[in-house]
Amino acid sequence: xxxQTQISVDPNTQGNANLIYILYLVSLVVGITGIxxxxxxxxxxxxxxSVLESHYNNQINIFWKFFLxxxxxxxxxxxxxxxxxxxxxxxxxxxxxxQGMQALSAGQPIANPGSWLL
Numbered sequence: 001x002x003x004q005t006q007i008s009v010d011p012n013t014q015g016n017a018n019l020i021y022i023l024y025l026v027s028l029v030v031g032i033t034g035i036x037x038x039x040x041x042x043x044x045x046x047x048x049x050s051v052l053e054s055h056y057n058n059q060i061n062i063f064w065k066f067f068l069x070x071x072x073x074x075x076x077x078x079x080x081x082x083x084x085x086x087x088x089x090x091x092x093x094x095x096x097x098x099q100g101m102q103a104l105s106a107g108q109p110i111a112n113p114g115s116w117l118l
Contacts, residue, residue, distance in 0.1 A: 014104060016044055017055045021101045024062065028090065038063040051109045058100050058113035065116060066093045092118070 020037040027034030041059040048056065069089035076082030095118055103110055 014052070016040065017048075017052055017059070017104055018101065020044075020056075020059050021097050021104070024059070024097045025094070028093075034063060034066075051104075051107060054109035054113050055100060055104055058096070058110040061113055061115075062093065062096050062100070 020040050023033040023037035023040070027037065038060060041056045041063070045053065045056045045060070066089055069092070070086055073082045073086030073089060076085060099118070100110060
């Protein structure tokens with residue numbers, strides 16, 4: 001049994017947060033869905049319980065940090081380090097999104113949505 005507190009999340013509002021995570025994963029193939037997802041997260045922010053708020057904050061942070069990592073990687077792409085930064089950013093992005101989806105399905109908040117690492 002987990003020592004973390006589980007808070008009941010309304011399935012209707014949980015679906016919106018889950019959809020945003022899915023849009024983020026799809027954005028790796030179809031880039032525009034990430035922008036749609038972050039707009040949805042901004043619109044939903046402030047309208048849910050504390051668990052959902054942590055997920056919306058996490059989603060907004062994931063989007064902007066991934067964007068920053070990719071811009072830095074593109075700037076440095078003339079040297080090999082830029083490509084490595086972009087590859088690391090994609091791996092980081094996938095891990096953060098999957099961790100968020102797992103926590104959401106378990107009804108748990110994101111422990112540190114502002115984290116720059118995993």
